[in-house]
Amino acid sequence: MASQIILRGQVLSFGGSPFEGEAPQEAAQLHEAVAVQDGLVAGVGAFKDMQALQPAAQVVDHGDHLIMAGFVDAHVHYPQTAIIASWGKRLIDWLNAYTFPEEMRFGDRSYADEVANRYLDLTTANGTTTVCSFCTIHPESVDAIFTAAQTRGQRIVAGKTCMDRNAPEGLRDTPQTAYDDSAALIARWHRVDRLDYAITPRFSPTSSPEQLEAMGALWAKHPDCLMQTHLSEQLDEIAWVRSLFPQARDYLDTYEQFGLLGARGLYGHAIHLEERERHRLREYGAALVHCPTSNTFIGSGMFDMQGLMAEGQRIGLATDTGGGSSFSMLRTMAAAYEIGQLRGTPLHAAQLLWLASQGSAAALRLEDKIGNIAKGMEADLVVLDLASTPAIAQRAANAKDLWEAVFATIMMGDDRAVAEVWIGGMRV
Numbered sequence: 001m002a003s004q005i006i007l008r009g010q011v012l013s014f015g016g017s018p019f020e021g022e023a024p025q026e027a028a029q030l031h032e033a034v035a036v037q038d039g040l041v042a043g044v045g046a047f048k049d050m051q052a053l054q055p056a057a058q059v060v061d062h063g064d065h066l067i068m069a070g071f072v073d074a075h076v077h078y079p080q081t082a083i084i085a086s087w088g089k090r091l092i093d094w095l096n097a098y099t100f101p102e103e104m105r106f107g108d109r110s111y112a113d114e115v116a117n118r119y120l121d122l123t124t125a126n127g128t129t130t131v132c133s134f135c136t137i138h139p140e141s142v143d144a145i146f147t148a149a150q151t152r153g154q155r156i157v158a159g160k161t162c163m164d165r166n167a168p169e170g171l172r173d174t175p176q177t178a179y180d181d182s183a184a185l186i187a188r189w190h191r192v193d194r195l196d197y198a199i200t201p202r203f204s205p206t207s208s209p210e211q212l213e214a215m216g217a218l219w220a221k222h223p224d225c226l227m228q229t230h231l232s233e234q235l236d237e238i239a240w241v242r243s244l245f246p247q248a249r250d251y252l253d254t255y256e257q258f259g260l261l262g263a264r265g266l267y268g269h270a271i272h273l274e275e276r277e278r279h280r281l282r283e284y285g286a287a288l289v290h291c292p293t294s295n296t297f298i299g300s301g302m303f304d305m306q307g308l309m310a311e312g313q314r315i316g317l318a319t320d321t322g323g324g325s326s327f328s329m330l331r332t333m334a335a336a337y338e339i340g341q342l343r344g345t346p347l348h349a350a351q352l353l354w355l356a357s358q359g360s361a362a363a364l365r366l367e368d369k370i371g372n373i374a375k376g377m378e379a380d381l382v383v384l385d386l387a388s389t390p391a392i393a394q395r396a397a398n399a400k401d402l403w404e405a406v407f408a409t410i411m412m413g414d415d416r417a418v419a420e421v422w423i424g425g426m427r428v
């Protein structure tokens with residue numbers, strides 16, 4: 001029966017967080033097979049047990065490939081797909097020189113459709129099955145990505161980016177139109193099929209206090225939506241925020257005072273945090289999103305993964321396309337490892353894989369649906385070839401255990417390592 005499938009291989013799941021406890025790898029569990037039915041995981045365990053569960057299932061044998069939950073990219077800008085890898089600017093100049101002119105094009109629905117589909121093709125090829133995306137100020141850009149994801153049966157989160165100042169003519173809304181357009185998009189898309197809406201004020205430099213207040217009011221009216229924004233990415237940006245909001249205690253306070261701090265809040269970058277900000281983020285159970293390739297590419301700084309994890313923050317991992325330099329969560333894990341090394345705290349392969357799946361899913365408050373392999377969870381899966389290039393194959397052949405082998409793919413792998421992707425129980 002076509003709707004019953006057993007994938008056989010080295011199946012990785014997590015029973016807890018590899019940032020808690022003595023040895024990171026103890027949070028991971030290895031199985032022989034995963035059974036899928038009607039878009040969901042029907043079971044995971046020994047191959048003979050999965051066969052007993054689904055005697056008539058089609059078996060797809062992946063040998064010693066690694067099968068895990070599809071990657072979850074917790075902070076992206078799909079409209080920046082075509083300007084990824086733009087040279088030589090730091091954050092504010094990069095936005096003005098490259099990003100804003102490109103985002104201007106998304107009032108054209110056909111262009112938005114083209115890039116949305118190209119973006120989902122690229123990320124799927126890299127094993128990413130869920131993204132949380134900023135769009136542009138144009139509602140058309142939101143319709144485009146949700147329509148593309150809905151057609152593919154994909155679980156995504158997205159929202160209209162709101163900006164009413166410090167952005168060029170043609171890329172500004174107002175407090176009222178931002179509220180009304182966002183409310184209409186929530187009514188059209190939120191919780192439709194596998195789609196979730198995120199209220200999306202870009203960052204406090206491009207929103208007036210009145211707009212931030214309107215976004216806070218909208219979130220209070222729709223508390224089951226996520227809210228995504230940027231926080232403390234670059235020192236120049238923080239100084240600018242201080243001059244724009246002289247009364248605020250710190251950057252986070254520019255959100256907090258307008259009701260934009262909460263447990264369903266996602267704060268991208270969060271590199272240069274003050275003690276009060278860390279305290280409040282933790283108190284609310286808000287999510288911080290680490291964007292390591294972006295933080296090196298735009299020259300922003302080094303996220304304090306170990307310190308923030310140790311104090312109990314909720315943390316996801318993201319490419320931040322197109323400030324980030326890759327669509328690949330493997331490249332993103334490698335960058336997270338390298339930043340850890342620069343801080344003297346290298347991350348274990350189990351921690352990196354957890355961040356790219358369960359950690360990001362928990363940041364999006366979707367950890368009961370995606371980001372892990374367990375009975376009843378949605379069957380979004382990635383199958384990784386741990387010997388995808390001659391360079392990786394020779395290193396993996398020399399590995400003493402799975403973690404050493406998979407670490408070579410994390411550090412040197414790309415879309416060639418992605419042997420197969422399953423979305424909602426369907427092979428892509």
Ligand code: GUN
Nearest residue numbers: 077202203230294320323
């Ligand atoms: N801060 C505000 N907007 C952006 C953006 O598009 N990319 C990044 N990296 N930071 C931002």
Ligand code: ZN
Nearest residue numbers: 077230268320
């Ligand atoms: Zn961003």
